[in-house]
């Protein structure tokens with residue numbers, strides 16, 4: 001008999017656990033009829049700001065827009081450069097392009113896969129306006145050296161925290177260390193809506209106000225427009241769902257930590273390179289990413305075991321056709337290029353069971 005599929009992220013299982021709470025929240029929001037910038041959006045903004053420990057949170061359409069709006073609000077645009085890692089989800093880089101600024105890519109650290117801070121200095125130019133570290137896979141980027149460069153050079157720091165809701169760096173929450181922290185509530189993220197959603201968090205009241213205007217056609221008073229804004233708001237119904245889920249996020253992140261620790265135990269003899277955790281980091285394991293010398297064989301074994309898997313990411317940004325105009329050649333970023341051939345992401349979600357973890361391990365250990 002074929003064994004039951006192990007999902008990469010099991011959102012149905014999560015919904016079933018929360019169904020009465022979620023259903024009630026959706027019906028309440030729908031019954032109120034305040035679909036755009038309604039009560040649940042305002043309350044979620046307050047609650048997420050409290051969770052992250054900053055005074056301001058502005059709910060926006062998605063994580064890409066959170067980054068785009070934060071950059072716009074900082075005045076970044078045509079002629080400016082923003083430094084970002086090439087090993088990231090492409091949205092980090094698209095958000096920079098959307099402002100008219102030029103993304104300047106850097107390689108990643110071979111142990112933690114986040115922006116290699118030693119490579120940033122040589123990527124600086126007189127046009128550099130901002131640094132965009134990405135807290136990739138739920139593991140924080142090494143922020144202190146970046147914050148120091150930013151301070152010395154008068155640069156902004158916009159944190160891409162789309163994979164890091166609740167991760168900490170030396171005890172500081174991801175999203176609170178730069179000028180702005182940008183989050184995604186895409187369904188598969190650690191805190192996910194049932195559609196698109198995002199947020200910008202900041203301690204800067206002026207910046208928050210500017211994002212607040214820019215997400216809503218540049219208007220503070222209806223039909224009075226002080227800036228050329230966008231339409232990018234966090235839906236009220238999505239916010240109602242996120243308010244329920246936010247109450248569980250801490251527990252869910254702990255369950256992911258437990259699952260990561262179990263994977264580390266049961267895969268210890270597998271010969272795979274398991275994810276390393278920096279001494280400054282308390283990650284939230286958005287993804288559990290291993291490296292393999294023989295990825296195709298591993299993928300086939302997981303497929304045969306009816307186990308989902310992924311690659312994050314198969315093509316570094318500098319080798320994407322969409323970014324050919326940046327002019328980076330093959331060989332520009334050797335670490336990112338090497339790991340792109342070797343990385344594999346295993347199923348990781350808070351509800352994953354011991355039995356499922358053991359099944360994943362057995363499938364892997366049989367071929368390594």
Ligand SMILES: *Cc1c(COP(=O)(O)O)cnc(C)c1O
Nearest residue numbers: 062063064089091092162184186
């Ligand atoms: C998901 C993600 C984004 C974009 O978020 P969306 O809500 O999908 O627009 C940006 N950066 C990273 C690192 C992400 O993982």
